[in-house]
Structures are given as C-alpha cells and as structure tokens.
Amino acid sequence: MTAISVRGVAKRFGATQALADISLDFASGSFTALLGASGCGKTTLLRLIAGFESPDSGEIRLGDDVVADGTRLVAPEHRGVGVVFQSYALWPHMNVGANVAYPLKTRRVGRAESAERVEAVLATVGLHGFAERRIEELSGGQRQRVALARCLVAESKIILFDEPLANLDMHLRASMTVAFREIHERTGTTMVYVTHDQSEALALADRVVVMQAGRVLQADAPGTVYAAPADRTVAGFVGRGFLVAGDVSSCGEGMALVTVAGHSFGARLSAGQGAVLGPATVLLRPETMRLDTVGMAATVIGAIYRGPVFEVLLRTGFGETIAVDCVLPPAIGESVHVAVSDAYIVPG
Numbered sequence: 001m002t003a004i005s006v007r008g009v010a011k012r013f014g015a016t017q018a019l020a021d022i023s024l025d026f027a028s029g030s031f032t033a034l035l036g037a038s039g040c041g042k043t044t045l046l047r048l049i050a051g052f053e054s055p056d057s058g059e060i061r062l063g064d065d066v067v068a069d070g071t072r073l074v075a076p077e078h079r080g081v082g083v084v085f086q087s088y089a090l091w092p093h094m095n096v097g098a099n100v101a102y103p104l105k106t107r108r109v110g111r112a113e114s115a116e117r118v119e120a121v122l123a124t125v126g127l128h129g130f131a132e133r134r135i136e137e138l139s140g141g142q143r144q145r146v147a148l149a150r151c152l153v154a155e156s157k158i159i160l161f162d163e164p165l166a167n168l169d170m171h172l173r174a175s176m177t178v179a180f181r182e183i184h185e186r187t188g189t190t191m192v193y194v195t196h197d198q199s200e201a202l203a204l205a206d207r208v209v210v211m212q213a214g215r216v217l218q219a220d221a222p223g224t225v226y227a228a229p230a231d232r233t234v235a236g237f238v239g240r241g242f243l244v245a246g247d248v249s250s251c252g253e254g255m256a257l258v259t260v261a262g263h264s265f266g267a268r269l270s271a272g273q274g275a276v277l278g279p280a281t282v283l284l285r286p287e288t289m290r291l292d293t294v295g296m297a298a299t300v301i302g303a304i305y306r307g308p309v310f311e312v313l314l315r316t317g318f319g320e321t322i323a324v325d326c327v328l329p330p331a332i333g334e335s336v337h338v339a340v341s342d343a344y345i346v347p348g
C-alpha cells in the first residue's frame with residue numbers, strides 16, 4: 001500500500017524553484033532517505049508532506065486522502081504525521097514523561113492509559129525509567145529519542161525526520177542510526193528522513209532518493225544508488241568514487257571492456273544501458289582498486305592516514321586523481337600500477 005503519494009508537485013519561493021515536478025510514492029512501512037546537497041529541496045518536500053507549506057501545483061495524498069492539491073490544503077495537525085526536527089522542539093519546563101504525553105493530553109486520553117503508553121514508547125526508544133527526568137538533564141541523543149517517542153506515542157503512521165542527527169557528535173550519530181533502524185523495524189512506521197549525509201542515508205534507508213536543484217536524480221535501494229548511480233552527479237555524491245575518462249572497445253551481457261590510462265578491464269553497465277562503444281565516463285571506487293605489478297600507470301601524489309589504512313592519492317597519466325587504500329603507503333613521487341577488480345560505466 002502507498003502511504004504517501006506525491007504527484008507532479010512544484011514549489012517556488014520568489015525566483016527560486018525549490019521543487020520542480022516531483023513525483024514519488026512512499027510505500028507503507030518503508031524508510032526513505034531524501035539525500036542531496038544544501039538547497040536541493042529536501043526540506044521543502046518534507047514540509048509539503050507535513051503540511052507546513054502548500055504546493056504551487058500537483059497533488060499530495062496520505063493513504064487514500066488528498067491532503068493538498070489545487071483546491072484543498074489539510075492543516076498539519078489533521079494529517080496524522082509526526083515530525084522530528086534537528087532542534088528537538090521539546091518543552092524545557094516539562095519533564096520527559098509530560099513531553100511525550102503531550103499528544104495524548106490534547107486528545108484527552110485518560111491519565112492511567114497515558115502513563116502506560118508513555119512508559120511503553122520510552123522503553124521502545126531505550127529510555128525506560130526516564131519519565132521523571134528533566135529535559136536539561138539529557139544528552140542530545142536522549143533528547144532526540146524523547147522527540148521520537150512523542151511521535152511514536154501519537155501512533156502516527158508516518159514520521160518525517162528533518163536532519164535529526166545534525167547536532168550530534170559522530171559516535172552518538174552512529175548509535176542513533178542503529179536505534180532509528182531498530183525502531184523502524186519494530187514499529188513498521190513509514191519514515192521519510194532528510195539528510196545531506198550520504199553514509200547516514202545508505203545505513204538507514206531501504207530507499208535513497210537523491211535530489212539536486214529541486215529534481216529527483218535517482219530513487220533506488222542504497223546498494224543500487226552506490227553500485228549503479230544514474231548519472232555523474234549521483235556517482236560523485238554517493239560514496240567515495242572517482243570519475244575518469246575511458247574508452248569502451250566491446251560490450252555485452254551488461255559488461256563493457258574499457259581502457260583507462262592504458263589498462264583494460266571489465267566494467268559493469270547499468271540495466272537498460274545499451275552499447276556504449278567509444279568514450280565513456282568510468283566510476284572507480286577505492287575498495288575495488290589495489291596497487292599491483294600491472295595495471296593503470298599512476299604516480300603517488302599524497303597519502304592521508306584514515307585510521308585502519310592510508311588513502312593513497314594517485315595521479316593517472318591523463319592527470320586525473322584517484323585513490324586506493326593501503327596499509328603501508330608507497331613514497332610520494334613513486335610510479336605505481338593500479339589493478340581494477342570492478343568498475344562502472346556511468347550513463348549519459
């Protein structure tokens with residue numbers, strides 16, 4: 001079943017076309033990440049679904065109900081949609097329990113039932129026994145869990161997240177990413193998650209929608225967006241990758257034989273990509289390249305220590321920069337060869 005349907009939606013702010021003709025369906029129980037650089041329109045799309053903005057054209061449905069079109073605009077409080085913001089939007093003068101219970105209070109749910117439901121959602125978000133705590137006693141991650149609990153207690157079928165982890169440190173982000181996934185799996189809530197952090201999007205979502213300048217460039221499973229990006233922009237934005245110029249000499253069975261800097265290797269073609277003989281854009285990723293005795297000729301231009309490995313920066317014979325991961329980096333200026341075990345011909 002479709003939980004959210006966005007059809008031909010456009011939104012302009014003065015001279016800025018924030019969204020241009022967006023059509024997307026969000027399946028019930030799905031977890032979608034809206035990913036893109038600052039200003040691409042992610043938040044605007046989220047705000048349109050929530051009802052904080054109205055579309056200039058197009059239609060938005062939640063389940064079977066039209067909530068926005070040329071004639072109708074259902075107010076946010078009547079959409080049954082929960083929103084978790086980057087700023088927690090909690091009431092500092094109320095304790096955790098009262099913050100979480102707020103949606104139940106406005107619906108006049110009885111005290112005993114309310115206390116029971118609040119305790120249950122606090123347990124779901126890993127805050128069992130926190131009901132009496134004051135908001136200012138909590139860490140950023142705990143506050144974000146309270147905000148999520150407040151959405152869950154209202155039993156919103158849809159929860160929208162607007163960069164909820166942007167204020168947290170790296171370790172807390174990682175643990176909250178795991179927590180969000182678990183809560184999604186446990187509750188089956190339809191979730192839409194705005195982020196500009198591609199690693200967060202890949203880790204959390206079952207579908208990643210990559211946006212640029214108010215348009216959708218690709219909407220696919222994380223593995224597909226990573227392994228088979230739809231164009232150069234997605235290839236450059238998702239994961240660590242390098243786009244180099246190659247020359248395709250033969251094609252067949254979804255594979256091409258491509259030559260880059262004098263070295264020939266097999267590269268995948270995207271589904272539906274026909275024969276692409278001649279010049280092509282090749283996506284190379286560090287994990288599928290290694291230094292070897294044969295391969296693309298390159299010169300070492302630098303090495304960055306990344307913890308477990310060094311990222312060794314190389315310049316190919318055509319002046320393009322690529323990188324491979326190495327435990328022991330070669331010396332700067334050294335001539336090396338790079339063997340490629342997987343590559344991808346970027347469409348377009």
Ligand SMILES: Nc1ncnc2c1ncn2[C@@H]1O[C@H](COP(=O)(O)OP(=O)(O)OP(=O)(O)O)[C@@H](O)[C@H]1O
Pocket residue numbers: 013014016017018036037038039040041042043044045196
């Ligand atoms: N209320 C507004 N008034 C004027 N312009 C706006 C308004 N809201 C958004 N915009 C513009 O619309 C475009 C899309 O903004 P939006 O906030 O959706 O982008 P975003 O992808 O969420 O960016 P960020 O990651 O920086 O939040 C931007 O150019 C922005 O400046």
